[in-house]
Amino acid sequence: MKFGRISRESPDGPIARLVVVEPEKGRVIDLARAAALHAKATFHAGDAAAVRLAQAQFPGSMAQALANGSNLVDAARTVIEGRFGDEASLPIGDVTWLPASDPPVLRDGLTFIGHIKGWHERMGRDVPESMLLIPGFTKNSASTVIGHDAVVPWPGYITEKMDYELELGYVIGRRGSSVRPEEALDYVFGITLYNDFSGRGLQHNELPIGMGSTKSKDFAHAIGPWITTLDEFEDLDAISMEVRVNGETWGKGNSGGKLWTVAELVAYVSLGEIIEPGDVIGSGTMGGGSALELGRQLEPGDVVELEADNIGVLRTTMGQKEEGLWWPTPRQPFM
């Protein structure tokens, strides 16, 4: 089953709505609307009560909807069955997409051996031994998530080597802490696509500080187009993936060749802290899944499409550079 988020007009302005996505039928189903229709017909709920119950069960926040518990799929299936699903459906081509999740925390792993090799060769760095000891991951800013069909903000301080990263996003469906690998996949609700845009020049300056990437990555994180539930994937190491720029294939491969399994990555992320419903954990970039590895870069106006089997296409357009932003003045050495 596929779940997404769209924006709809309301008397309160645009609001987020949770939808079931049926690409094969060319439609999405507004879950709160279907649930209200269902509650009225089935439980004889009053009009206002039906809306209130439906919005509590299927809020526009994916994080809140998943936090309601493990029954999201069953509950959705019940309310969209038959005519309620039909009555609450919208043509898929007409909707405005929001990020597939609104993650409380957005993290990004580093699991594909091919990318680790390619990145270090291009950046002229050795692969540190630590990468063999513990799964690397970083925390990104969840405030700049964007969805399918969005324009990618391009702050003017990213002056060179603008890049995409072709990644899967593992969406957490259940609250947990210090989960073990053998149970970790029970905490994954589904998989989406994640484009972790990166300014490589600035990243090169940020790395030696040792605190992770900040401004080189946190201007935009594309998540979408929607989430496919985990049961629809036969093999997490054999998901075909591709990235196209302006229609031309720049990278193609699959989700195999991992240094750490999905279960190990999720388990490690959860160690001593809390993974929350709606959290997104990036797989890290697929081997060959960045322009850096090709010695290429993005330009304003470029259309970037990530595609993965069983998910779909996450398409975004690079915006124009925003000039006139403040930038810090270098300090004098003190040692």
Added chain:
Amino acid sequence: MKFGRISRESPDGPIARLVVVEPEKGRVIDLARAAALHAKATFHAGDAAAVRLAQAQFPGSMAQALANGSNLVDAARTVIEGRFGDEASLPIGDVTWLPASDPPVLRDGLTFIGHIKGWHERMGRDVPESMLLIPGFTKNSASTVIGHDAVVPWPGYITEKMDYELELGYVIGRRGSSVRPEEALDYVFGITLYNDFSGRGLQHNELPIGMGSTKSKDFAHAIGPWITTLDEFEDLDAISMEVRVNGETWGKGNSGGKLWTVAELVAYVSLGEIIEPGDVIGSGTMGGGSALELGRQLEPGDVVELEADNIGVLRTTMGQKEEGLWWPTPRQPFM
């Protein structure tokens, strides 16, 4: 004015309540309670309506309360005036403290020259030139924030060199993006204390990966005891600070000697992303504000107190090591 969060019993279990803290009067004032009393007496609101309005205005989440807008201080002053404040007050010694904020995003800067020097000397590393070009900061996990008087979780994989970090926490009061330094302080609601506990052995392994600290820091972030509004500080570079372990002073200094001003740090953090009400940005560790700089470390049961002028004391006790957690098996080299 000082604002904090406490836990109170209710028929729904423990709930968070926003309080004004008056240490000099030995009391805290439950703001939602005072506001309900005030609404009944002043606006003739019904009992249930008064509670509903009061909870919307003063929710138990500091992030939500600050998101209500820039009038938190004035609104609080109005409802606690006179007998409503008295009637809604609780003895300060009897309350259970929660983290002073529930930050949507928890970041940590690196601004004190003394600590940068001391850390690099002890870790045997050169200060990278990048630190002179851009303000370093990292993103920490907000899921593991703890408050005053809490026991600090100690996962067993932190086997050595457990450390505290004496920091100020700048609490954001207003939503903003790409804020310039000259207006940045308007976005700071107040200052609290922040103890960024750190496992130095593990941190040493994490650093070469270049993605920031993860498990060496994200097991516990103490924030409290409460927030003092910015107007109560005369000089942000002259706040006295001290750290004590089991009553013995291990570090003492003040908030001077910064590589980047508070305004520059906040402005840089906000560049191209969003700072949200309730977000906490750590100042970075004060020079001499970590045990690492002394060649010392913490043990289970140690009581750590951070103190700062105009704020108070943030006291926590190191817990016992939690054993039996999963830990990843090293991988074979692939290059």
